[in-house]
Amino acid sequence: MLRIAALLSLLFLLFLTGLGPIIWGDDALAIDTAALAQGASAAHPMGTDGLGRDVLARIMVASRLTVGLALLTTAIAVAGGLVLGGLPAVLGPRAGRLINGFVGLVVAFPGLLIALVLAVVFGSGGTAAALAIGVASIPSFARLTQTLAASVAGRDFIAAARVLGVGRVRMLYRHILPNIAEPLVVQATLGAGGALLAFAALSFLGLGVQSPGYDWGVLLNEGLNRVYINPAAALGPGLAVVLAGLAFNVMGEYAAQAFGGRSRVIRTRGRSSRPAPGPALRVRDLTVRYGDAVPVKGVSFEVVPGERVGIVGESGSGKSLTALAVSGLVEPPGQVSGDIEAAETAMVFQDPMTSLNPALRIATQLAEVATTHEGMSRRAARSLAVTRLTDVHIAQAARVVRQYPHELSGGMRQRAMIAMGLMGTPRLIIADEPTTALDVTVQKQILDLLREVSTTTGAAIVLVSHDLAVVGQLCSRVLVMYAGVIVEDLPVSRLTAEPDAGDGPAHPYTRALLAAVPDLTADRSRPLATIPGRMPSPLDVTGGCPFAPRCPRADSRCHAETPAFDGAVACWHPHTTEHVLKEESR
Amino acid sequence: MTALEFHGVSVRLGRGRRAVTVVDDVTLTVPSGGVTGLVGESGCGKTTLARAAVGLVPLSGGAIHPRSRVQLVFQDPYSSLDPRMTVGAAIAEALPRRTRSDEVSRLLDLVGLDPALAVRLPRHLSGGQRQRVALARALTARPEVVIADEITSALDVSVQGLVLNLVREIQRELGLTMLFISHNLAVVRYVSDHVAVMRAGRIVESGPVEQVLSEPADAYTRTLLAAVPTLRSAPGA
Ligand SMILES: Nc1ncnc2c1ncn2[C@@H]1O[C@H](COP(=O)(O)OP(=O)(O)OP(=O)(O)O)[C@@H](O)[C@H]1O
Numbered sequence: 064m065l066r067i068a069a070l071l072s073l074l075f076l077l078f079l080t081g082l083g084p085i086i087w088g089d090d091a092l093a094i095d096t097a098a099l100a101q102g103a104s105a106a107h108p109m110g111t112d113g114l115g116r117d118v119l120a121r122i123m124v125a126s127r128l129t130v131g132l133a134l135l136t137t138a139i140a141v142a143g144g145l146v147l148g149g150l151p152a153v154l155g156p157r158a159g160r161l162i163n164g165f166v167g168l169v170v171a172f173p174g175l176l177i178a179l180v181l182a183v184v185f186g187s188g189g190t191a192a193a194l195a196i197g198v199a200s201i202p203s204f205a206r207l208t209q210t211l212a213a214s215v216a217g218r219d220f221i222a223a224a225r226v227l228g229v230g231r232v233r234m235l236y237r238h239i240l241p242n243i244a245e246p247l248v249v250q251a252t253l254g255a256g257g258a259l260l261a262f263a264a265l266s267f268l269g270l271g272v273q274s275p276g277y278d279w280g281v282l283l284n285e286g287l288n289r290v291y292i293n294p295a296a297a298l299g300p301g302l303a304v305v306l307a308g309l310a311f312n313v314m315g316e317y318a319a320q321a322f323g324g325r326s327r328v329i330r331t332r333g334r335s336s337r338p339a340p341g342p343a344l345r346v347r348d349l350t351v352r353y354g355d356a357v358p359v360k361g362v363s364f365e366v367v368p369g370e371r372v373g374i375v376g377e378s379g380s381g382k383s384l385t386a387l388a389v390s391g392l393v394e395p396p397g398q399v400s401g402d403i404e405a406a407e408t409a410m411v412f413q414d415p416m417t418s419l420n421p422a423l424r425i426a427t428q429l430a431e432v433a434t435t436h437e438g439m440s441r442r443a444a445r446s447l448a449v450t451r452l453t454d455v456h457i458a459q460a461a462r463v464v465r466q467y468p469h470e471l472s473g474g475m476r477q478r479a480m481i482a483m484g485l486m487g488t489p490r491l492i493i494a495d496e497p498t499t500a501l502d503v504t505v506q507k508q509i510l511d512l513l514r515e516v517s518t519t520t521g522a523a524i525v526l527v528s529h530d531l532a533v534v535g536q537l538c539s540r541v542l543v544m545y546a547g548v549i550v551e552d553l554p555v556s557r558l559t560a561e562p563d564a565g566d567g568p569a570h571p572y573t574r575a576l577l578a579a580v581p582d583l584t585a586d587r588s589r590p591l592a593t594i595p596g597r598m599p600s601p602l603d604v605t606g607g608c609p610f611a612p613r614c615p616r617a618d619s620r621c622h623a624e625t626p627a628f629d630g631a632v633a634c635w636h637p638h639t640t641e642h643v644l645k646e647e648s649r
Numbered sequence: 650m651t652a653l654e655f656h657g658v659s660v661r662l663g664r665g666r667r668a669v670t671v672v673d674d675v676t677l678t679v680p681s682g683g684v685t686g687l688v689g690e691s692g693c694g695k696t697t698l699a700r701a702a703v704g705l706v707p708l709s710g711g712a713i714h715p716r717s718r719v720q721l722v723f724q725d726p727y728s729s730l731d732p733r734m735t736v737g738a739a740i741a742e743a744l745p746r747r748t749r750s751d752e753v754s755r756l757l758d759l760v761g762l763d764p765a766l767a768v769r770l771p772r773h774l775s776g777g778q779r780q781r782v783a784l785a786r787a788l789t790a791r792p793e794v795v796i797a798d799e800i801t802s803a804l805d806v807s808v809q810g811l812v813l814n815l816v817r818e819i820q821r822e823l824g825l826t827m828l829f830i831s832h833n834l835a836v837v838r839y840v841s842d843h844v845a846v847m848r849a850g851r852i853v854e855s856g857p858v859e860q861v862l863s864e865p866a867d868a869y870t871r872t873l874l875a876a877v878p879t880l881r882s883a884p885g886a
């Protein structure tokens with residue numbers, strides 16, 4: 064609501080700025096000698112001034128100068144701030160520290176004070192005042208630019224560009240500025256509101272716009288002199304200043320929300336919860352679309368309570384999207400269709416830093432889960448948080464809960480994420496590459512932890528990973544995905560069996576994947592086995608088996624007809640295993 | 650050809666009293682045209698050593714040679730690409746202007762990506778696809794020494810194999826000197842001739858890869874070996 068009101072008033076303001084003087088310009092100058100300094104009347108809704116000019120028309124006309132000067136001021140502040148704030152990045156560390164120190168010093172002075180001093184120095188008049196306020200706001204913009212630039216400068220892509228020899232200037236405009244533009248725009252919008260108010264104040268004090276020019280501040284001053292005769296003449300410009308200032312501010316806030324509001328919130332739209340008995344997860348014909356691209360094409364599977372299922376497949380096969388869809392986390396424009404019935408779910412991501420709020424202490428984030436979902440008291444929730452952190456083998460949990468996410472190591476963050484999942488009573492834990500960012504020793508601990516959690520709480524686990532060895536270590540059953548579909552569903556024992564010994568996976572793709580895993584006995588002199596060719600992209604419409612172009616067993620039928628998934632494998636010519644046949648006949 | 654040499658390298662991070670020694674007196678030579686693997690747990694200083702070699706962090710002691718034509722491929726494909734730059738622009742950045750589009754296509758193809766992806770932004774790619782872009786980008790500068798920091802930890806096996814073969818092939822063909830950092834011992838063993846084991850900022854053991862992995866002298870190396878997940882002896886089965 065507020066947003067629409069702000070947008071409308073901003074549009075109205077821009078309209079006035081553009082057309083006000085054209086529409087009301089003559090009225091504002093017309094001197095009505097019959098009506099000097101009058102109160103409100105039908106002919107003059109807000110009365111007239113000392114020369115008999117219509118006050119309302121003058122307010123309308125003054126909006127151009129007022130808004131124009133505010134924008135000029137903001138432009139000066141932003142341009143100066145960008146230069147001063149960006150220089151450290153361009154000049155290098157030593158000069159940078161000097162500039163930063165200087166900016167830090169200047170920021171400590173109140174802006175309005177500097178503006179007043181500068182206004183005296185620059186002399187009176189609209190442009191001089193704009194310069195004064197603009198220059199006075201440069202330091203705070205510079206500080207903001209610096210802080211934002213510093214946070215971006217710490218990211219790997221900046222380091223990567225530096226190693227490649229990208230120059231500092233190019234770095235600034237090509238890599239740093241585009242990545243900090245959003246908060247700067249927000250700040251500039253807010254700054255424009257502030258400038259408008261500051262300007263009105265200066266003009267009101269006689270330091271800003273000088274007659275015969277007039278902005279709202281001047282009108283306010285004139286009106287205030289006769290406030291007992293005609294209150295509208297003072298209220299009008301005053302109200303205009305306040306409304307315009309508010310409009311800029313609300314717009315700024317809204318922009319901040321729109322830009323910054325991408326934080327992940329666990330939502331459960333598009334999936335229904337199920338009470339305990341029955342499968343922990345049942346997925347029927349799950350499809351995910353992005354426009355013409357269909358990265359997940361009708362996936363169906365079930366997971367029973369306590370079961371640990373791995374989803375493997377190449378990059379882009381749709382395994383992460385399947386996991387996200389199951390958790391109700393696919394964001395628009397992604398469209399999810401199909402049936403998902405899932406018990407209470409906890410999600411663990413590859414990078415816990417993106418799913419933990421960096422601004423909140425661990426205790427606050429963990430406790431929030433229990434207070435909002437389980438209706439627990441704050442106190443009880445906090446002590447439960449400590450218990451859960453201890454459960455996931457975090458030493459000194461009582462101390463750790465008071466820390467912020469960035470103060471924890473990667474392994475600890477991942478444990479904290481799992482602990483967060485355990486604050487409720489999940490029947491299903493979905494972990495997307497939970498150990499990919501961790502080294503082997505920590506990886507093993509996290510996998511052991513997940514296994515322990517599933518045995519002690521009976522929660523089912525769906526583990527998404529590109530690493531077959533990791534899946535082999537934790538899971539009992541594996542789903543193999545290729546180009547958005549499940550091509551094989553097999554027990555881990557078949558995955559880990561020697562394929563040559565008459566056992567092993569039935570689908571040629573699963574076998575190819577296995578052959579590509581290097582282990583400590585691989586022949587170093589030979590190239591690693593790879594799968595030639597590329598997986599079809601989600602945009603490709605594939606007739607026939609999607610794996611056919613890369614499959615050593617493919618024949619004409621494979622290229623023409625798509626094999627259906629029969630519950631175990633989707634292939635016309637699966638590797639039959641005598642062992643399995645024997646089992647079945649028994 | 651150039652060998653990559655670390656002479657008594659130390660790196661302290663942080664300022665004043667809060668500074669900690671992250672890399673502690675490391676002496677290591679990656680022979681010219683050879684591949685040396687560097688293993689160790691997270692936080693032991695592998696990445697810092699790599700960053701020091703390309704001048705991203707200052708040394709507090711010792712020396713590294715050479716100081717130019719060294720490229721680093723980063724671990725995290727989610728943050729090593731500018732989110733506002735298309736794949737093509739990211740790769741083209743280090744290329745001379747006239748060869749750009751041909752070269753971009755060639756490099757994308759080299760790392761197993763569809764050249765049509767050049768117009769996409771990183772956020773439209775999966776993790777594995779992004780890492781391949783990062784790899785292609787490092788190769789644009791035609792480096793003599795390449796440091797690969799956990800480059801395959803985000804890749805799936807088929808691509809990992811492709812990339813490892815590619816890395817070996819390119820390394821041999823161009824005679825690249827390579828420091829290959831990974832926590833995956835099987836991968837390190839496959840790619841490297843020599844291996845160095847790092848713990849808490851120090852090199853605790855180094856030598857020919859077969860020897861170190863089959864007869865580890867240091868207790869920590871044995872711990873690392875024991876933690877390698879293997880398919881054939883999976884305990885979950
Ligand atoms: N927001 C999006 N817009 C358009 N396409 C997308 C989007 N997110 C994912 N995709 C596409 O969907 C396909 C599947 O993506 P997904 O993340 O599920 O792959 P994955 O199997 O998890 O791969 P990886 O092992 O690399 O993580 C990819 O081709 C990807 O490019």
Ligand code: SF4
Nearest residue numbers: 608611614621634635
């Ligand atoms: S259906 Fe044919 S092409 Fe597809 S995997 Fe089976 S054998 Fe290969």
Ligand SMILES: [Mg+2]
Nearest residue numbers: 382383775776
């Ligand atoms: Mg994924």
